[in-house]
Amino acid sequence: MTLRFDNWEYPLIEENKLTRYHWLVQHKDNLKLGYKTDIGAFTYINAKNGVTIEDYVQIGSHCSLYTISTIDNKEGMIILKKNCKIGSHSTIMPNVTVGYNSIIGAHSFVNKDIPDNTIAFGTPVRIIKNI
Secondary structure, three states, X not given: OOHHHOOOOOOOOOOOOOOXXXXXXXXXXXXXXOOOOEEOXXXXXXXXXXXXXXXXXXXXXXXXXXXXXOOOOOEOOEEEOOOOEEOOOOEEOOOEEEOXXXXXXXXXEEOOOEOOOXXXXXXOOEEEEEO
């Protein structure tokens, strides 16, 4: 892990307020945040139906995680498994799991599950290769 995690502390998360790292959570009681996570500035997390972010997950800046979609009325949990990485400006939709050690490229629209050890990107997301 990089040195910036040497003194990692669980962030203070208040409902509908920016954290000191400039990301926002709605329904904070439904967010499970793992150890040494790294969430980029201006990321929005709607955890109404539950969001689990496991240990060592990295999320780039300006990402959005939605557990409810008003466009197609879909709802469901989001699970980001250990050591996965989400590129900046990506959107994760309801009822999606991103697998262990997987990488999502920047500006991706993730509307389906991504298996472990996979590189995926695009709008909509598509699997590029296994790693």
